[in-house]
Amino acid sequence: MESLAAVDLGSNSFHMVIARLDHDTLQIVDRIREPVRLAAGLQDDGSLDEPSQARALEALGRFGQRLRDFGAEQVRAVGTNTLRKAKKSRPFLHAASDALGHQIEIIPGREEARLIYLGVSHGVAGAPARRLVVDIGGGSTECIIGDSFDAVAVHSLYMGCVGFTKQFFSDGKISRKRMNNAKLAASLELQPVxxxxxxxxxxxxxxxxxxxxxxxxxxxEAGWAHGTITAEGLAKLEQAMITAGRLEQLDLPGLDPDRRTVFPGGLAILSAIFDRLAIDEMWVSPTALREGLIYDMVGRIHDEDPRDRTIDMLSTRYSIDQAHADRVQETALGLLGQVADAWDLKSPDDAHALIWAAQLHEIGLAVNYTGHHKHGSYLVASSDLSGFSRDEQLLVATLVRGHRRKLESGYFDALPSELQLDAKRLTVLLRLSVLLNRNRDPENVPIPKLEADDNSLLLTFDREWLEAHPLVHADLEREQKSLKPIGFRLDGFELE
Structure with missing residues (x-):
């Protein structure tokens, strides 16, 4: 029996769900919510103010106490819209990860939408297969169309209950004019989709x-609907809020005091969605993003990783030579196995990144052979990679660009500091794998023996094979020069 935990660093609240996986059955055993209101601390310059950071770190510290006995593979923690928008947020993310005791990923809006849909789909068993799912968060709103468990159209819109309340109801006053202005702004966001x-x-x-x-x-509670949300009930609620006139005078049974301060903006967004999409009635799901994270983790445990499906779809779309990509992958994993201990590349994440980069390293050929490593990196960085966090996508794009040609000093600086050393070492392994398979020979390439130091490799080849492949020998000599700018050495090629 294994425990899994999902942490959602939302723009309004932080949530944690803990579940127990027993013989393919998932049971939620704990839920914790902290009203952090992170989006309220997002300044005009994109920075997070000190009070919001302090609230976040305190909440994550409490979550961390609950997760003290959880391994890294048992926890996924993700940041959403506010952390996507925040600038120069790396120091805060480091402090947040330390407080939680686990790494925090920033996920793109479309990935957030996919996970929300996955969570909702598992929470509404028996509902019709074709669904519209709407999730109004603190900083963004996700609208997803899906069939059964598969999202087929995902849209992440830049409007949320915290931001809209701050923009249209900041002084606590609620009027018909303000509500209409907020609904108009939401309608404009909805117009393109x-x-x-x-x-x-x-x-x-x-x-x-x-x-x-x-x-x-x-x-x-008011008797305006029974378990669902209707357009008629929504109109009555809107009028009741306008009649109250001010946030502090809202006396609505069922409204949590923690949500009162951001409720008007959320209601305006929901009303606009009902109007613009002609919705008469909406059912309510008990599950959302954090449950989606849990089910996504279960899929990874059972070798149903959506990231692998994404790579497969890209390979097909861009007509990648699959047999060659598989040979490069096999060589890369053979090299990785020899240096994993010396280079501390033992995490499954390291092997995954190397596999994905090997599979996609020639994706840029769909644009042009000249500079195809650059074209490929752009395609990977700019595509919608379902299942990938922002840093995972950036890492794979970095490896793809680095698989050939000279590397400049500072090449890895765009990556988070904690990924740079691993990225450099993975790039070296990928480059060697591509180089050794340059002949595109369907016969297996013999994998050289490796001895690794911090920033160097000693390669030992079968004498007969290397002498029969003089082009490889020449490429290895050029590779020595290509790796110098990143502070890496190939110390020579011994023969046996």
Whole structure:
């Protein structure tokens, strides 16, 4: 029986879910919510103010106590819209990871939407297969169309309950004019995706997360709806808020005091979604992003990693020579196995990154042979890579660009500091693997023996093979010069 934990660093609240996996059955055993209001601390220059950082670190410290006995492979922690928008946030992320005791990933908006849909799909068993899922967060709103467990259209919009409340109701006053202005702003955000969503259609609209659950609770308590959200009930709630006039005068049974301060903005967004998408009724899901993270982890445990499917789809789309990519991958893993201990590349994440880069290293040939390493890096960095965090995507793009030609000093500086050394070493292994397979020979390439120091490698080859491949020998000599700018040495090639 294995325990898994998911941590969602949302723009309004931080959430943690702990589940127990027993013979393929998942059982939620604990939930913790901390109203951090991170988005409220996002300044005009993109920095996070000190009070919001302090609230975040205190909350993560409490989460960390609960996760003290969890291994790295049992926990996924992700940051969403506010941390995507925050500038110069690396020092805070380091402190946050230290407080939690686990690494924190920043995920793209489309990946957030995919995970939300995955979580909702597992929480609404028996619902019609074609669904519209809406999740109003603190800093963004996700709208997803899906069939069964697969999201087929995902949209992450830059509007959330914290930002909209701050923009339109900052002094606590609620009026018809302010509500209409907020709804108009939300409608403008929806405009670019409205036609695409309505064209695909859906059998049932489902809402997720705090704002939508709060609306459903209020409508139920008031007798304006029964377990769902209706357009009629939403209009009555909107009028009740305008009649109250101010945030502090809101007396709505079912509204949590922690949510009161961001509720008007969330309601305006939901009302606009009902209006623009012509929704009459919305069901409410008990699950969302953090449950999606848990189910995604279960998929990885059972070798159903969505990242592998993404790489396969890219390989097919760009007509990559699969047999050659597989040979480069096999060589790369053979080299990695020899240096994993010396170079501290024992994490599954290291092997995954090397595999994905080996599979995609020739993706740029779809653009042009000349500079194909640069074209390939751009394609990887700019594509929607389902399942990948922002740093994972950047790492693979960096490896793809670095698989050939000279490397400049500072090449790895764009990566987070904690990834730079691993990236340099993985790049060396990928370059050697590509070099050894340059002939594209379907016969297996003999893997040289490696002896690794911190920034150097000694390679030992089979004498007959190397003498029969003079081009490889010449390439290895050039490679010695190519690696010098990044402070790495190939110390020579012994024969046996």
């Amino acid at each position: 409205k036609a695409a969503l309505r064209k695909r259609g859906w059998e049932r609209a489902i809402g997720a997360s705090g704002t939508i659950r709060a609306v459903a609770d209020i409508l139920s």
